[in-house]
Amino acid sequence: MSLIIEVQQVTKKYGDKTALNKVEFSLEKGAPVALVGPNGAGKTTLFSLLCGYIQPSSGKINILGHTPGHSALFGRLAALPQDAQLDPRFSIAMQLNFYARLQGMSNKLAKRDTVRVLEMVALTDAANSRPSELSHGMRKRATIAQALLGSPEIVMLDEATAGLDPANAKEIRAIVTEQSNDVNFILSSHDLSELERLCDQVLYLENGHLKQHQTSGDDEKTRFITLRMKQEHPQIIAMILKMPGVSQVNMTQDREYLLTIMKEQDKANIEMSLLSLLQKNNWSYAQLINGKTLENQLF
Amino acid sequence: MNINLSRLSIIIRFEVERLFKTKRGLLALLAFATIWFIILYYFVGSASAIVSSPSFEGMAQQLFGTLGLTALLDWPVAEYAMYWLVAVYFFPSFALLVCSDQFCSDKHRGTLRFITLRATRAELIVGRYLGQLLIMAILILMTSIATTVLAIMRDLTLLAPSLQIGAKLTLELVIVAMPFIALMTLLNTLVNSARLAVVAATLIFALGPLSIAFINYQFGQSFYLNMLLPGEQISSILSQNNMATSQYILPLVQTLFLLIASHLMMKRASL
Numbered sequence: 001m002s003l004i005i006e007v008q009q010v011t012k013k014y015g016d017k018t019a020l021n022k023v024e025f026s027l028e029k030g031a032p033v034a035l036v037g038p039n040g041a042g043k044t045t046l047f048s049l050l051c052g053y054i055q056p057s058s059g060k061i062n063i064l065g066h067t068p069g070h071s072a073l074f075g076r077l078a079a080l081p082q083d084a085q086l087d088p089r090f091s092i093a094m095q096l097n098f099y100a101r102l103q104g105m106s107n108k109l110a111k112r113d114t115v116r117v118l119e120m121v122a123l124t125d126a127a128n129s130r131p132s133e134l135s136h137g138m139r140k141r142a143t144i145a146q147a148l149l150g151s152p153e154i155v156m157l158d159e160a161t162a163g164l165d166p167a168n169a170k171e172i173r174a175i176v177t178e179q180s181n182d183v184n185f186i187l188s189s190h191d192l193s194e195l196e197r198l199c200d201q202v203l204y205l206e207n208g209h210l211k212q213h214q215t216s217g218d219d220e221k222t223r224f225i226t227l228r229m230k231q232e233h234p235q236i237i238a239m240i241l242k243m244p245g246v247s248q249v250n251m252t253q254d255r256e257y258l259l260t261i262m263k264e265q266d267k268a269n270i271e272m273s274l275l276s277l278l279q280k281n282n283w284s285y286a287q288l289i290n291g292k293t294l295e296n297q298l299f
Numbered sequence: 300m301n302i303n304l305s306r307l308s309i310i311i312r313f314e315v316e317r318l319f320k321t322k323r324g325l326l327a328l329l330a331f332a333t334i335w336f337i338i339l340y341y342f343v344g345s346a347s348a349i350v351s352s353p354s355f356e357g358m359a360q361q362l363f364g365t366l367g368l369t370a371l372l373d374w375p376v377a378e379y380a381m382y383w384l385v386a387v388y389f390f391p392s393f394a395l396l397v398c399s400d401q402f403c404s405d406k407h408r409g410t411l412r413f414i415t416l417r418a419t420r421a422e423l424i425v426g427r428y429l430g431q432l433l434i435m436a437i438l439i440l441m442t443s444i445a446t447t448v449l450a451i452m453r454d455l456t457l458l459a460p461s462l463q464i465g466a467k468l469t470l471e472l473v474i475v476a477m478p479f480i481a482l483m484t485l486l487n488t489l490v491n492s493a494r495l496a497v498v499a500a501t502l503i504f505a506l507g508p509l510s511i512a513f514i515n516y517q518f519g520q521s522f523y524l525n526m527l528l529p530g531e532q533i534s535s536i537l538s539q540n541n542m543a544t545s546q547y548i549l550p551l552v553q554t555l556f557l558l559i560a561s562h563l564m565m566k567r568a569s570l
Contacts, residue, residue, distance in 0.1 A: 050568075051412065053569065053570040054569045055570070069420075074416065075417065078416060079412070081409060081412040083409055084408070084412045085410060086410060086413070087410050090321065094316075098309065101309050102306055102309055102310075102414070102417035104305075143413075152454075203401050226545075
């Protein structure tokens, strides 16, 4: 596995306010990485530092062997910065063509690649429209298209699906899944179920500190199952606790239960026993998740 | 400065396209053409007729002499004398307006974030500057050609001297405009809108000479601070008397100084 991003003791201060405090992590080539945290946690600051838009107050950042903003990263690192907009005076195709040529493509290749990325985000018909003529969602998709130009090795998407309708958000998620074998995605979003679906690794930021850097809620001794029921059944916790291997059942939110399973005693297939229990009692479940939900891991 | 010539030329080309391919650019061109039609038709054309008329020669001699501009009367193409007097003040002021949005609105909108993932900040500064300079050069050349057309409409034999003077004045006007465009480049690194950039430039030219006069008065000696202001040399080159190369060194040095300052500001700027 090769290292694509290395962040060492990075601090970013805006006056007296510390946006990021001695953040340290490294990312290897692989599945998409989620960047999560409450508002004002420093996600966008971290994105901006990685893209070279701002300089760290202290610490070092290394991306594909170079400092952020280095010309060697042009075309290799792409990003959708939050709130960044295309120039309203030029057509989308013209701007994407300009960006593609800056990435080193010939005019012919740039035109072809512009068509390709616009197709990916379902904006072929709007190619010659100016951003001001498009809806918010279409403008967002156009900015996602610019991040897919060429063949970037790292793509950072800050709140890519925010403001998109469900169909288009699904389309963007499909693009991420499709491309994730060739491209290293770093995604930030407030939609935890979306990140859960796409990412194996999570960077959790809170008050400028990197709190967690993990891939799943499981550990050596225990594993987890999350059960979501359609209706509330008062006796369900007691019944599940009687099952062999289940050491604890917590109600994490309304009609949602987190089962802690001792791996040593997990000889029988707990999931099968659980489904049998639900069927026997005629209880309908909504969802059965192997492990903790990202929401339960973080909050 | 990390500059790749291929990326630089792409940025320059895109800047020129901004003028000729966008609605706003074409409207600006239309306004420019209208203003210059008036200048050429009513001032350059009529004034040259006055200058070349024997009955008004004495009066013109007096007027131009008072202004120290007698050398202009010796020009074989009278149209260019008037053209020079108007253009040498028009183009620097026009540059302040036309070049007021080199990248400040892109910075405000976040568009620069897309560009700086594909081009260095130095390329952006120099590319946008050269793009604006090229636009100004095209506009200056167009007005100069129009003046030549006016002159040969009056007398066809003036074609050769018109082309000669026209080429020389075009080059001189481009050099005069250079530091004004570079000043707007620097102001673009500091402010977030074209309007603010124009306001800042107006304040510099309104308060700058006053401040310099005040400093000179307070300390009782000249610190040559006026050399910092673009256009300082215009009054000395206006008469076209003893045109020395040194008079063009100042705008070139000012341009270089302003562009280096812009680069340093941009290098540290948060986008």
